[in-house]
Amino acid sequence: MKAKIIITPKKAVLDPQGKTVQTALEHMGYTGVTGVHIGKYIEIDLAPGTDKAAAHKALNDAAFKLLSNPVIEDYKLEIE
């Protein structure tokens, strides 16, 4: 089993990396790009047979406390 956590900067937070990449894409001629947001992707391996609901609860807690900083970041959690 695997948990996948995608962390992105909150909309109100400056994202200079995203802006720089967006500008680079424009320079390369890719049109229609209206925003680039750079975050993190974390994969967590879980023991086979782990209770999905319990893992979801525990990882939500971990994502809120450690894996993301709620002041500046949002996260999405998926378990598969």
Place this chain on the structure above:
Amino acid sequence: MNFSILQFPASNCDQDAVHAVRLLGHSARLVWHKDAALGDTDVVIVPGGFSYGDYLRCGAIARFSPVMQAVKQFADNGGLVLGVCNGFQVLTESHLLPGALIRNRDLQFHCENIFLKTATNDSPFTSKIPAGKILRVPIAHGEGCYFADEATLAKLKANNQILWQYCDANGNLTDTANPNGALQNIAGICNEKRNVAGLMPHPERACEPLLGSDDGKWILESIFAALKNKTVAQAA
């Protein structure tokens, strides 16, 4: 007065802080990150560096170290805590200070001298800074852009918690004097109780003329004075 200076894996301004405190006539010792107790301590300095390799986010792992649980308790009991650079990041991650520090807006690591305006003398970290004095101190960081949401920022202002702001040589808070894009040119803040402060610049690296500036000593002198007053008050 006893200063406890924390030492995490990859702290690199710990010895500078020890040197500056001793130079100014007080005692300082290092406290290892795995220690669960601070011992006899009047002030804690969380020093600069790259604690735990800056993995995940600056300061994120340090927050959960045994020593930080002791620091949290020390702060909750009214003890003075100063975070410098990475130490500031550790204190925001630990929720001892509001807001967060994010990548510099130009994505560059800035290692240079900057000017600081003291926004208020009403704190144990700023009380001895001479009125109108512009401090010249170094910065060395890649993630020092102070961010807080609007409600937090309004609260910081209402409570007079902004302690230092980046300015030009004449004390003007201009955008060009802002090295990292910090909101409102914020270089350092304190908590609501005013016993925990953090700043991105390095006062400990500017405490003797040999280093090009001794302006940083005013911040340490403020702490010494605050402790002296506290000791007198306790004795009385």
